[in-house]
Amino acid sequence: MRFYEYESRKIVERAGVPVTKYGFCQTAEEARRVAEDIGCPVVIKSQVLSGGRMKAGGVQFADTPDEAARHAEDILGLEINGLMPVGVLVDPKAEIKQEYYAGVVWDGTAKKPLMLFSDMGGIDIEQVAENHPEHVGRGHVSNLFPVGDFEAKQVIAATGVTGRQLNRATPVLARLARLFLENDMLLAEINPLAELTDGSFVALDAHMEMEDEAVGRQKQLLRNELKIAEEDTRDQYEPSTFERNVKAIDAADHRGVIQGKDHGFSGNLGLVIGAGGGSLTLTDAVRNQGGKPANYSEIGGNPSVAKTCGLAKEVLQKDGVEKIAVMMSIVSNTRVDIVARGVIKACLELDLDPAETIAIFRIPGAWEDEGFRILDRYGVEYYDRSVSLWDAAGRAVAKIQGAAA
């Protein structure tokens, strides 16, 4: 789950990292009042889940409250990379002496979070790491033991920072690491972390992302403090009707799992496939043999006949779908006969002939004899494990191309 900058600032603020006195505004009038309140000059920043705000004109400076209101008006109506902002942030224009970077990310190889610090802030940390590696300090933190201030200090000192700056920056990085762990973050960055001319350190911009798996246990922060509604999932793109419908069918019945995606797919061959790895393998196999998948899907666990039927019907009713291919890697938990019943039921309920509509059925494994008996009855072409996933996908492609020719 991604956060807007104003939310990320609240998250670091509640963890004890100093921030400037800023305001989140949804109208030009509010922006004027905030500018009056905190005193000009101010900076107006678009609150949008996209990078490149500065380049797109989503960050503007104002010397008077009137100017702040005008900029807010413009920015509130400015689309950035296809996204409209949810508001603007009005921030005092800081008198910066030096910019730093403080961040925590996951290191999948070490299986631990990694603290990062640089005395070259305000720019992309990956760029700094590549061009000035001596200006980036790194250190892993434990998931079992509390993060010590000294660990943050070591990381910062490795960049050559010392004196008062070291002592001011240390608690900031340590607190950032603690909030990263406590709030199940995937990414927690303060960039820039600014040293102001008065010597204080403040987070001038922050970027946070929380792991979706942890949203359930972070309700206090998300719902009560940040007031983020449950349906506000911050997905990368709007789900399609197909995706919403499949999700609803899945949620209605706890047995098994079905998933469907069609973002980026627009072919004529509907895929009713599974499980996780099998679906990836099969989607590649269809495409690499010249097929055009209409969607991606996954059947996992042991779904009911109704659930499988629901998925197949959704796929069949997608625009442009001519046939479906029902394929999975060898199943142990999912029952072949239940999937067979589900897809045949879907055809019949839509007044389609299963033998014509199901290009091929290739699911070997648990209860396959029963499944194949049912498929025989309806004249559906099916294969067992002696036909590979590649050949099964190829057969489905050949059949739909034959039908088109």
Place this chain on the structure above:
Amino acid sequence: MSILLERDTTFIVQGITGREAVNLTRECLDYGSKVVGGVTPGRKGREVHGVPVFDTVGQAVEHHGSPIDGSVVTVPPAFTKDAVIEALENGIKLIVVVTERIPRGDVAAMVELAEIKGARIIGPNCLGLIVPEVCKMGGIGGPAEDAAKSYSPGPVGVMSRSGGMTTEISSSLTHAGLGVSTAISIGGDAIIGSTYAELMPYFEADGQTEAIVIYTEPGGRMEAELAEWVKENSSRLPIVAFMAGKFMDDDEMQGMSFGHAGTIVEGKEDSATEKIKRLEAAGIAVVERIDEIPDAIKERIGK
């Protein structure tokens, strides 16, 4: 020979009274595995297919009268970390975590403690491991008679980020007359207890294993880690890899995950194309089609 499991390996099932766990217990017992106990808090005194159920792992160990080798953990995500730590604190050295959707921080905590305790975690989000005709620990391969169809003993070690594909690939090796030494469903999450590179030394030391097959997906740096390991350790074992999810390299698919949580591509290096390049540069054969695996292995071990 085999890795991690032997005929006498004993294990418990934590969360044994859950629906999936009951099936898994039946399957493992039928396969001949030694399931010596189960744990579900509040259910002490019951039995699952003749396996005694306890409230705590400590009770199970006490009842068994000697240390227990392993545990299959299949409890809801919110309780998994605690269950795994309980197993580790009671001296269990091999833990298969079946549960999916566990937050990364919890997984990292379990793995960190396992390392301190000298224990090994397989998973999470996995189906476990199997040594054909010797021992099956987890749901891998399904019911015993189905598992027997897919897994015959042989010279090939299998490691896979997908549970289903572990069996699909092993079945193709079995039907090609090759067979499997040990097959491990390593799990589909971004952070897992045992990566390819961490398991390689076990296969390297196993006399039965002559070659390795890995099934891999976009996301994460596990393949880069394996490539490094292979370069540094001049392994005797030829490796054949299959990469699924190449369609995820398309522009429209950026930032999406498919199949498993771990497939989220966070940087260009995690993409299928980059991974294939890296594996090939380390001398690992990457086959284009899933059905090319058995022949690629035969070619490399001269069978």
